[in-house]
Amino acid sequence: MSESKIKFLAYYLPQYHPIPENDAWWGKGFTEWTNVAKAKPLFKGHYQPILPADLGFYDLRSPEVQRQQAQLAQQYGVDGFIYYQYWFGNGKMLLEQPSEQMLKNKDITLPFCFCWANETWKGIWHGLDNPAVLIEQTYQGKQGFIAYFNYLLPFFKDERYIKVNNKPMFHIYRIEDIPELDMFLETFNNLATQAGFNGVCFVATILGNPNVVDLNKWIYGHVGLDVFFKMRYSKKFFFVDKSFLGKIENRIRRKLDGSYKIGVRTKPLVFDYKKGASNFNIQFPNTKYISCVFPNWDNSARSGKRSLIFKNSTPRAWQEHLQIAVNELLKNPENPSFIVIKSWNEWAEGNYLEPDQKFGLQWLEAIKNVKATIKDI
Numbered sequence: 001m002s003e004s005k006i007k008f009l010a011y012y013l014p015q016y017h018p019i020p021e022n023d024a025w026w027g028k029g030f031t032e033w034t035n036v037a038k039a040k041p042l043f044k045g046h047y048q049p050i051l052p053a054d055l056g057f058y059d060l061r062s063p064e065v066q067r068q069q070a071q072l073a074q075q076y077g078v079d080g081f082i083y084y085q086y087w088f089g090n091g092k093m094l095l096e097q098p099s100e101q102m103l104k105n106k107d108i109t110l111p112f113c114f115c116w117a118n119e120t121w122k123g124i125w126h127g128l129d130n131p132a133v134l135i136e137q138t139y140q141g142k143q144g145f146i147a148y149f150n151y152l153l154p155f156f157k158d159e160r161y162i163k164v165n166n167k168p169m170f171h172i173y174r175i176e177d178i179p180e181l182d183m184f185l186e187t188f189n190n191l192a193t194q195a196g197f198n199g200v201c202f203v204a205t206i207l208g209n210p211n212v213v214d215l216n217k218w219i220y221g222h223v224g225l226d227v228f229f230k231m232r233y234s235k236k237f238f239f240v241d242k243s244f245l246g247k248i249e250n251r252i253r254r255k256l257d258g259s260y261k262i263g264v265r266t267k268p269l270v271f272d273y274k275k276g277a278s279n280f281n282i283q284f285p286n287t288k289y290i291s292c293v294f295p296n297w298d299n300s301a302r303s304g305k306r307s308l309i310f311k312n313s314t315p316r317a318w319q320e321h322l323q324i325a326v327n328e329l330l331k332n333p334e335n336p337s338f339i340v341i342k343s344w345n346e347w348a349e350g351n352y353l354e355p356d357q358k359f360g361l362q363w364l365e366a367i368k369n370v371k372a373t374i375k376d377i
Contacts, residue, residue, distance in 0.1 A: 006329060006374060008367060009162070010073070010353060011115065011343035012081035014098040016060040021094060025123070025134055033057045035348040039301035042268055046309070048300060052347065053355040060098040063105050069354075070110035073344070076364035077371040078353070080111035080162050081344060082171055087116060087148055089138035103155060113162040114155065115171035115203075118178065139179050145187040153195060164336070167201035168192065175204040203290065267305050273297075273313035277321040284332045291325040292340040295363050298350030309350075315362035322370045330374070341367075 015032040022030040037057075039049040052058075055072075058065040073081065083102075086094040102108050121134040140147075155161055156168040163169065170188070178184050189199040273296070280293060295318040300307035325339055343351050353363045 005337050006326060006371075007079040007338050008077060008341055008371075009080045009082050009113070009338055010078050010341040011346070012083045012112075013343060013346050014060060014084060014095040016058060016345075017095075017097060019094060021135065031059075032346075032348050035301045039348075042300055042305065042307075042309075043270075046300075046311075047358065048298070050298065050301070050347065050350050051357045053357045053360055055354055061101075063101060063107075066098065066102055066105065067108055069344075070108045072354070072364065073110055076361070077367040078110075078341070078344070078364075080113065082113055082115045082340070084117045085114045087118070087151070088135055089140050089144055091147060092135075094135070099155070103158060109160065111160050111162050113169040113171065114152065115173060117173045119174055137177070141180065142183055142187055145184050146191065149188055149191045153191075156192070156195070156197065163197070164201040166198040168197060169201045169203060171203040171205070173205050175202075268300055268307045268309050270309045270311055273310040274317050274320075276310050277317070281321065281324040281328065284328060284335055287332070287334045288336070290336050290338050290340055291329065292342055293322050293325050294342045294351060295321075295353060295366070296350055299348065301350065302348040315359055315366045318363060319366035319369055322366060323373065326370055326374060 013032065018029050018031060026034065036049060036051070041048045055065065055068060060066065070081075083099045085096070085099065088094070099112075099114075102112070118137050120137045123132045123134060152168075152170075161168055172178070175181065185202070188202075192198075192200045276297075277294070280291070284291075294310075295315075296313040297308065297310040298313075300309060322339070322341075329335060329337070329339065341353065343349070344353050346352055347354075353367070355361050355364070
């Protein structure tokens with residue numbers, strides 16, 4: 001495949017190996033596959049369980065699995081993985097083994113970067129009625145930020161780590177939750193400069209519609225925040241943007257049984273994939289914006305009746321969604337030349353690119369098809 005200026009980066013979930021904490025919370029040997037395998041249809045025509053094909057129910061403790069994933073990604077046009085990273089403060093991490101293993105394995109040549117998933121883990125994510133805190137996200141001020149940066153530095157220095165103008169790319173899931181944000185940004189940028197970089201390329205998530213939230217607050221409100229904005233899937237996207245609610249607001253309210261509270265809902269919230277994806281394909285609101293696209297979504301394996309499902313997702317519809325995002329980026333060459341894909345392997349969310357038993361390699365083939373058109377547009 002010819003080299004493309006536009007780079008496709010896919011979120012990568014490391015939740016495919018047992019850890020003591022998950023054993024204690026969910027039972028011995030729990031991984032993401034536990035929920036995937038027990039999923040059942042919730043309505044007529046609902047396709048569940050969604051099961052993997054070529055790579056099977058893999059275990060990320062195996063270096064060979066990571067090598068196969070990287071080769072598959074490279075073969076079909078995925079230019080890098082964005083590893084979710086769980087740093088909870090005070091040196092506490094979870095699910096760090098796959099990325100640490102990858103760092104040592106130079107046979108894996110696929111570029112990568114990190115997304116700090118700085119969020120408290122709660123039981124409600126797995127369909128429980130009890131929203132009990134499993135592990136809390138904490139922050140320890142400047143010394144905590146220094147400790148975190150020092151952990152990241154060997155990854156930043158790796159030749160495979162994705163950099164923009166000699167700045168390691170570092171995604172942050174909930175940047176608004178970081179106390180003393182300016183201190184955090186200054187600390188990371190200063191330490192990166194001391195390590196020989198030009199600072200850090202921060203990528204902040206917008207949990208909402210970028211045409212609605214106050215972007216100036218983030219673009220210009222913090223010294224040293226050289227941030228690129230992207231949009232990813234969020235329930236808030238559907239409920240904050242009134243222009244999208246429009247004619248279907250009453251339908252959404254009926255589906256939610258008259259409430260927006262997740263704990264009240266007793267049946268899944270279902271949308272058509274094409275209609276949902278069309279609301280992600282927006283005109284860029286600023287020169288910092290990075291599109292985030294999604295091939296599919298059905299988190300009923302994890303959330304049961306409280307799930308949100310985009311029905312009728314197909315590789316053809318996914319290819320159309322991705323092509324529109326590429327076309328918009330080509331019209332705005334001043335924007336960062338990245339498109340973020342959610343996700344490579346979030347199987348319990350029905351959100352993945354890896355081969356499945358229904359469509360095989362077609363999710364990946366759609367990416368390859370779109371890449372082939374870039375040079376011709």
